[in-house]
Amino acid sequence: GENVEQHPSTLSVQEGDSAVIKCTYSDSASNYFPWYKQELGKGPQLIIDIRSNVGEKKDQRIAVTLNKTAKHFSLHITETQPEDSAVYFCAAIYNQGGKLIFGQGTELSVKP
Amino acid sequence: EAGVAQSPRYKIIEKRQSVAFWCNPISGHATLYWYQQILGQGPKLLIQFQNNGVVDDSQLPKDRFSAERLKGVDSTLKIQPAKLEDSAVYLCASSIDRVHTEAFFGQGTRLTVV
Numbered sequence: 361g362e363n364v365e366q367h368p369s370t371l372s373v374q375e376g377d378s379a380v381i382k383c384t385y386s387d388s389a390s391n392y393f394p395w396y397k398q399e400l401g402k403g404p405q406l407i408i409d410i411r412s413n414v415g416e417k418k419d420q421r422i423a424v425t426l427n428k429t430a431k432h433f434s435l436h437i438t439e440t441q442p443e444d445s446a447v448y449f450c451a452a453i454y455n456q457g458g459k460l461i462f463g464q465g466t467e468l469s470v471k472p
Numbered sequence: 473e474a475g476v477a478q479s480p481r482y483k484i485i486e487k488r489q490s491v492a493f494w495c496n497p498i499s500g501h502a503t504l505y506w507y508q509q510i511l512g513q514g515p516k517l518l519i520q521f522q523n524n525g526v527v528d529d530s531q532l533p534k535d536r537f538s539a540e541r542l543k544g545v546d547s548t549l550k551i552q553p554a555k556l557e558d559s560a561v562y563l564c565a566s567s568i569d570r571v572h573t574e575a576f577f578g579q580g581t582r583l584t585v586v
Contacts, residue, residue, distance in 0.1 A: 366514070392573045403476075403563055403577035404515065449514050453573055459528050460505065460565075460575055462514035 362387065362454045366463025373440050374471055381466045383450035384432040392453040393426060393433045394460075397446045404449055408435070440470045474498065476578035478564050484584045490552035493581045497545070497566030503527075505575065506539055506549050507563040515563055521547065522570060554585045 366383045373379050385393075391412040396404035410417045410424045410433065417424050421440075426433040437444055450463040477496040485491050497504050502523050507515035518537065519529040523544035532539070536555070541547040551558055561580040567573050 364514075394574065396577075401579075403565075403579045406574060406576065409574065459517065459520060460573065461517065462507075464514045465512075 362459070362461050364450060364452050364461050364463040366450050366466060368466060369464065370467045370469070372469045372471065375440060375442060377440055379435075379437045379440055379444070379468055379470075381435045381448055381450070381468075382432060383434070383452075383463050384430075385452040385461075386431065387452070387454050388428075388431065390431075390452045390454060393424070394451050395422075395424060395435050396449045396451065396462075398449065398465075399446045407448075437468075440468075442470050442472050444468060445470045476564055476566055476576055478562075478578035478581055480581055481579065482582045482584075484586060485554055487556055487585050488553040490550065491554055491583060492548050492550045493562050493564075493583075495547045495549070495564030495578060497547070497564070498576055500568065501566035501576075502544070502569045503567045503573075503575075504541055504547050505563075505565040505567075506547070507565065509561045509563055509580070511560070518549070527570070551583075554583075556585050559583055559585045 394409035
């Protein structure tokens with residue numbers, strides 16, 4: 361079925377450490393994988409995305425990797441800062457038609 | 473560039489009442505989504521429009537939920553009658569089209585059914 365599994369559900373790190381969030385998807389035809397950050401009381405904000413024709417993408421402290429064979433992708437945040445604390449969601453496109461399905465979310469807490 | 477606009481921000485209603493949410497997507501965006509986000513969970517897709525046509529509404533509880541996107545721009549989502557379990561944040565998002573799939577979200581409407 362149309363499913364995106366996300367782990368862990370909560371993650372606590374010390375400021376300056378790295379954080380990694382992992383997701384798996386079920387549709388081998390999926391070709392677009394965005395990551396969203398959601399702060400309290402706000403809508404999800406797109407922070408980085410990757411398409412199936414690349415294996416890794418980096419934007420400053422944030423990187424995403426994709427393994428199409430294994431059908432999983434990961435978000436890596438380096439040198440974490442307290443303002444990185446939020447809920448992060450992965451998502452995948454299904455049915456090649458823009459149907460965006462979300463994971464369950466990871467609550468990241470960065471302790472000063 | 474203006475973002476996705478939603479109103480109202482908050483709504484409290486009694487069960488069995490009706491409620492409507494409004495969304496104005498980013499100008500020029502053909503694809504519009506409505507999501508339901510229950511506290512502590514990821515957004516769940518309710519309905520997806522391409523211009524004024526429905527692409528997917530497989531997760532929309534059609535006995536009580538309805539949505540329309542007249543003229544392919546603004547959209548409204550209605551619940552009638554509401555149940556306690558409808559308490560959630562209702563998010564609207566838009567993207568240029570089904571190929572350029574970067575979706576941008578509004579702030580959402582927080583619905584509380586009492």
